[in-house]
Each structure stands twice: as structure tokens, then as C-alpha cells.
Amino acid sequence: MSNLNIDTISSDTPLDPGEKVNDQTNQLPFKQLIIVFMGLALAIFLSSLDQMIVTTALPRIASDFHALSDISWVATSYLLTSTSFQPLYGKISDIFGRKFTFLFAISTFVAGSVLCGASIDMPMLIVSRAIAGIGGGGIMSLVMIIISDIVPLRERGKYQGILGGTFTISSVLGPLIGGVFTDRLSWRWAFYINLPTAALTITIIITILHLPHVYGSFKEKLKRIDFLGTTFLIASTVTILLPLNWGGNTYPWNSSIVISLFCVGAVLICVFLFIEFRIAVEPIVPQRLFKIRNPVLVYIGSFFIGMAFYGFIYYLPLYFQAVRGYSATKAGLQLLPLVLGLVAFSTGSGFATSLSGRYHPWIIFGYGLTTISAGLLSTLNENSNRGEEIGYLLMAGAGLGCSMQTALLAAQSAVEYRDIAVVTSLSSFFRTIGGVFGVAISGSIFNNKLSSHLVDVLPPGISFDLVKNSVEYIRSLPPDVQVPIIHAYVQSLRYVFLIGVPMAGVAFIHSLFIKHVPLRKTLGPIEKAPIDK
Template sequence: MTSAENTTVVMEKVDVDSAVVLDTDSIASSKTANANGQLDPGPPLIMDQEVVTLPFRELMVVFVGLMLGVFLSSLDQTIVSVCTTKIANDFHALDEIPWVTTAYLLTSTSFQPMYGKGCDIFGRKATFMFAITVFLIGSALCGAAQNMTWIILARGVAGVGAAGIMSTVMIIITDLVSLRDRGKYQGIIGSVFGFSSVIGPLLGGVFVDKATWRWAFFINLPIGVITMITVIKVLHLPHAMGSFKEKIGRVDFLGALALICGLVLILLPLNWGGSTYAWNSPIVIGMFCAGIVVMGLFLLVEWKQAAEPIIPFRLFATRTNCAVFATCFFLGMGFFSIMFFMPLYFQIVRQETATSAGLELLPLIVGLLMASIGSGFLVSKWGQYRPFIWIGLSLATIGTGLLSLLNVDSGRGMEIGFLFIIGLGIGFSMQTSVLAIQSSVATKDIAVATANATFFRTVGSVFGVAIAGTVFNNGVKNNLAPLIAINADVATVISDSYLAPSFGAEMEAKILSAYMMALRSSFHVCIPFMGLALLSSLMIGAHKLRKSAGPTPME
């Protein structure tokens, strides 16, 4: 037997303990490389014997399936928002409309970090299939709902599945292509989100006007089935090691429970504050305090008790990682606030329909698509991601500032130009920030790091919309107060802005001006959000984007 054959035999018979030692060495070398600013995610672990490199044609089929999964999740958020009023009217429960969104928001945000660790324990493919399955079950239950309580609970189930779709897709991509090539694929995935933001409201409007709102949920089923069949048939990754019992034993159930409870206690008052309850009401203050205490317990569990924590503290050991998480958080605050309030500008100030308001966002989406795809290919070509993050966040900050110049009678050119600039900024920065975190952690942490980057962006969106929403609501009340003092009936436009024309041309102009001032205040709040994202991104370090095709599967 030759020396080479001896080496092969030894490698095939290597035990798990040896693999762990080698993994420790790779992590140590990664830390050393990090000090030199050239961190490479490292080689696959020895326990991951197989390395999956799909032929280009199969890779494209898998990629289309993954894109459908992302489209499924992002479309659901936009299409349902158009249908909630019709749903509530059918069930005679208008006062329960906020709970339809709140249930989805609570579960999708709370479960998001867990999918990263789920990918490591149960495998990428199994975790993705679980997320899609739960999402489709929730969608089917929503479509079959017979009352408002039913649909609220079903939206919560759908949120559990939706929480893992986007982040799991990003994690799977890391296993199929090299770090250098991830930019272009993740850029295309990011553009799918923008496309669904336009098509969602249009489809929702068609279903409500021409068919039934139930199709807003049933449409997910055929798309989801195609996605599942594609992934099952074509995507073949090595299986995660260990029996199901052993995998269950690795799950941090106590940490998961503490995280879910803590986030619910914080997110609920963020949604209620300033609308359902006053910010200084006992229930809002009490829930905030309880949420902070429970989140403190979660951190204690992750630090002292959890063998495999959901959010490992080592992710925050480097400046780059902390900077990326902060950037994602503030970017979420700014971007999703704009996506929430710009339709209000078109619907309230410009008195357009919800469908038309969705079309008005087309310049933003076009900019996002162009920059997301373009930056992805350029990152893959040049191996540099930081300049795109900085350029993107600079454009986003400038574009957000320009929104404050909008007025009741602003020209269409201003609207298109401002939204296009913001779209370019978001497209350049959103997916490249995910690439930054993937390039700055060791192979074993890519899944949890990717999931947590998405988590911080989602939590940021909740905080951003809540803060900007409070500023907007207070602005509306203060600006309309003098008009209500003249005519008490003007108060009705607070709940239905389309009533403004009924008060005559002069009073209508004053009402729309009052709303415009409130919207301008909310845009002013978004400027520091984007500015903080830019400042945080300046601390992101430069790391090597390797060109080798060797992916790092964890299944």
C-alpha cells in the first residue's frame, strides 16, 4: 500500500474527536487571519465528508426554487396588507385588524434566530423544508378561516414558517457557491423582495375586487409545492450527523422560550403604544419592563446554561460583526419605515387607491433591482464589498433626506427621482451587508451569523415603524387640532382620510397639508436611522472573498 493510500485510509477512518480537534485548529487559524484583516471562512470540517458542487444547470434549477421560496415569503407580506380590511369587514371585526399583522410579526420575528441554529443541528435542507411546510399549513388555514380568531392564529402559524425562509435560503447559497460568487446570487435573491413589493399589492387588489381575499393565501400553495419539489429532487446535501434524539438534545429549548417570551413582551407594546394604548400607560410600561427582564434571563441562559446557544456570544467578539449587526438594525429601521409611510403619502396626501400607491413605488423597486443585481456581480468580480455598502447607505441617507422636500403638490419627477435614489441605496447595501458577516466568521458560524443578521434587520424594522408611527400619529392629531376646533366633523378624517374632499376644496387643502406635515416629520425621523446605519458600516472590516468553488456544507 502506497503512502498516499495510507493517508486516504486514515482520513476515511478519522473519528469525531479528531474532527473536533481539527475544527478547533481551523477556528484558531481563522482568528489569526482575522487579526490581519484577511479572514477566510475556513475549510469544511472533516466530519463533513462530502462537498457538494452542483453542475451549473442543476445549480440554476435549485436557485430558481430558492427564489420561489423567497418570493413566496415576501409576497405574502405585501399581498395580505391590501386584503385585511376586506377580511375584517367579512367577519365583522374591524377592531381586530391590527392583530392579523401583529400575530404574523410576533412569530416571524421571534423564531428567526432559531433557524440558524436549526440549520446546524438538523441540516440546511431539512430546516428549509420545515419552514416551507409550516408556512404552507398556515396559509391553507388562513384561506379556510371562518372567523377572525381563526385567521389571527393561522397568521401566527404562517409567521413561524416565514421566519426561516429568507435566512435559510441565504445559508443554503453559502453551501453551493464560493464566498466570492455569493454576491451575485444573493443580489438576485434580494431583488426578488423588491419585485414582490410591487406585484403583491396589485394581486391583492385584484383578488379583493375580482375574486375573493382567500386567494391571497391559497396562491401560496402551488408556488410552495413547486419550491418543495424542486428542492427535494435537485438539492442533495450531506445529512446532518447524529440520531434525531441526539439532535433534539442539542436544541436550546430554554433559550428559545426565553427569547420568544422576551420579544413578544417588547414587540406588543411597540405595536400598541401611541395607538391602542398611550405610551405612558401602565400596560405598555409594564410589558416593556417585563420584556427587558426576560431578555436579560435569555442572555444569562445563553451565557451560562446553553451548550449550543441560539445567539452565540462569540459572534459579538469582533468589531466587524458588531458593526454589521448594527448596520442591519438601523437599515431595517430606515428602509421599512419608508416602505410603510410612502404608500400613506400616495393614499392620503395624493388621494390614490392602494393599488395605485403600490405602482407609485415602482421607481424605488427598479433602483433596488438594478443596484442589488449589479452590485452582486461587481462584488463577485472585484472581491470588494465595503465600497458598495458605503455608497449604498450614503445614497439611502441622501434619498431619505430628499423625501422631506415632498409636498402636497410635488411633481412626479421629484417623487420618481427621490425613490429611485433610495432604491439604489438599499440595493447596494442590503445584501452586501449579509456578505460582510459571512466573510467575517468561521465556517461553523455562517448559519447563525446569517440568521442573526436577518433577525437584527427585522427587529430594527419593528422599532423604526413604531417610532416613526408615533411621530406621525402625534403630528396628525396636533396638526388637525385647529381644524377640528373649527369643525368637529373633521375628526372623521383621522380614521378615513378619503373623506377629506367632502369638506370642500379649502378645508380639504388644509387637511391634506396637515397630513403632509405629519408625514414630513416621520421622514425626518428616518434620516438619522439611515445615518446611523452609514456610521456603523464604516467600522466593517475588509475580509478575503475566496474564489475557490469549495462550498462548506454543514449537513
């Protein structure tokens, strides 16, 4: 590996011991491609919709099972398994094939969803949600990986842009649909709705998607899996995610259990990297990927833009509910400018990239616009007009839409075919991990600031805990009591959006150093991989 540097990699780079490369590309006829693409888009819609629907249904579920104290574990169990298994799917799809791995992921997700819908108590629901997470963690990455096998790089932007828009639409529709199911039918339909959509997706993939067979017996393929690295990757991810979810909520950030888990997680990450770089015969994360400029910069950018993005998604609804006084449903509808901006610019930048072959300007523009929009969002207050809200949200959506899928193209274009699957799954993984860090940091800052501001304005007889945790309680208070409380929320939310500025700013700075690699119009391995000069 000593002949590598941060800028280049070529097909002369030796394989890791025991590594085999299989060309799984297939140029499908246009009509067949469109049908497959629709099936993959349905899978993205399914995965994203599920998470948001379930979030809406959780209070009713906890009430039915009389287990309000365990409600957080339903979300946490899915988060832990989906995030931990996400980076594994790239390498597994190299070994077992894209089609088999995708069908495994979506079937596991469906099996977990069925068990969730049939749950008779909270422990069964938590375990079932964890099973669904094992499959759900791979759906987004595998869809992008399959797209890379059936669509040339030059054309890939428009397809990935549409998929990015699909993800956003389903994220916003989820709470609305979840509310209807919970109020009008049963919370169990929040899980059962996955079945017909998944069935259609599986049918399309089985009957229409035809990819080259990956050689080797099942036993030989099992031997290629890096079980030791997998164990330490899952263990390190879990021990990092748990304190991020618990810190500031279940336990104080300075508690021994939170600090201990972070320390253990750091040690496990070091052990994982040692295994991957020095021991593994066919590593999950090849060392060579961290010696190429574009993937490294994209990983960093994805991590920090994920921090900003998830901060927006989690706290903008709180602004509309607590500050503007909207219902949960109406607050979700107020996010439409963000959604429209993201969908329009994700699709538009994708088509523009396919036409021009240039993706770097879109990444820089997108990250820069996201940074500016974060600063503008921090100026929103109880007196802001609807024009300001729409403009700032539209700007944030446009920035995110321009950059998320084009950044993935930058990473894919700079590596050889053998690394496409791994680099794609790692890009999604770093964005997800960044989102978890972002929500944890934002939540900690918001809670601390809100507590300090409320102490100064709450009159005697007003419940401190209810004001912090119940928007309905705030609205039940006399107007003269509401005003300083709402202002306390405004001041606290300002910090949440402000920290999005340096988060997105770091992504913007790193995007400046991404180098353009021409987007090929052909599929599969080539004699020489693109060289970043």
C-alpha cells in the same frame, strides 16, 4: 474565549461544549445550481408576496367575520411568531440540516396558509396566521443559508443581489394582487395562492438540491437544541414586539401595560443572554460572534437601515394617497422608481462584487445614499413635481439595493463556516426588529404631529377622527377645507422621513469601520478562517 478580540477569530477558537460542526456544502453543477436558485427565489417571492397580499385583504376579511376590532391581531400574530422564530433557524439548520429545516419551514408556512384560507371565524384565522408565521420566519434566512452552502463567497453577491430584488418586487406586487383577489374572487385566494408556488419550490428542493447528510440520530439532535434559551428568546421577542405594536394605537405609550411589557422584555433579554453566554451547552447565539468586528457592525447597520427602510415602505403610500390624492392601487404604482432602483442596484452591486471581490465600498455608498435620500424625501410636499418624486425614490432604492445584500457578505466573510448559518439568520433578525422599531417610532411621531396640526386647521363640523383615518373622507371635503388638511399631512410626513436621516446615518457611520475580508472562491470549512487584521 479569553483569547478572542473584536477583530479576529480563527479555527483555533474552541467549540462550545457539546458543539458539533457539519460540513453541508456542495458545489452543484451550473445547470443544477440555476434550477435550485430558481426554487429558492420562488420561496422568497412567496414569503414576501404573502405578507403584502394579506395586508390588502384584511379589511374585507374583518367585514366578512364582523370582527373589525380584531383585525390588527391577524397581522400581529404573524409578526410575533415569524420574528420570534427567525433567529432559531440558523442553529436548527446546523443541527438538523439545511434541507430538512427549509422543508419544515415552508411546509409549516403552507399548512398555516391552508388553515387561513379555510378559516370560519377570526380566532381560527389568527391562530392559523401564527402557524404560518412560524414557517415564514425562517424562509428568508434559510434561503440565504442554503445559498452559502452551494455558492462560494466570491460568487455569492450576484445571487444574493437577485434574491434581494425578488423580495422587493413581490413586496410591491402584493397589494396589487391582493386587491384583485379581494375584489374579483375571494380573500381566501390570498392564502391559497401560496400552494402552487410552494409545491414547485418543495419539488425542486427535494429532487435537485443534494447536501451532505448531518450525522446523528433524531434523538441526539433534539438533545443539542437549546430549549431553555429558545424559550427565553421567544418570550423576550414577544414582550418587546407587543408594546411596539400597541403603543400609540391600542394603548398610550405611557400606559402601564406598555411600560410593563418593555421592562419585562428587557429582563427576559438579560436572562436569555446569561443563558447563552454562561449556561447553554450549544447556544443559539454563540458569544464569540459578538467579539468579531464585522458581524457586530452588520447587526447594528441592519437594525438601523431596517428602521429607515420600513418607514419608507409604510409611509410613502400615505404620501401619495393623502397628499397627492391617488387611489391605493395608483399609490402602489408610484413606488415603482423605488423598486426599480432597489432591484437594479441590488443585482448590479452583487455582480460587481462577484467580479471585483470588493463589497465594502458598496456598503458605504449604499448607506450614505440612503441617508441623503431620506433627507430629500422629507422635502416632498403638495407642490412637488413628478421628477422630484421619481428622483428621490430612485435614489432611496439605489442606496438600499447597494447595501442590504453586500452587508450580509461582510458578516459571512468574517466568520468560520460553523457560524455562517447563525450569522445569516441574525442579520435578517436584526433588520426585521429594526423595521418594527422604525414603524413604531415613525407612527408615534406622525400621529402626534398630525393631531397637533389638525387641531389648528379643522373648521367646525369636520370630523377629526375621519380626517385622521380616511383619505376618502378628506377628498369628499370642499377644496378650501382640503388644502390646510393636506398641508397638515405634509408637515407630519416630513418628520417621518426626517427621522430616517439619523437612522440611516447611524448605519452609514458604522459601515465605515467594517474591514474587508477577501472573498474565498471555495466552499466549506478551511484550515484557517479569514482573519480580520
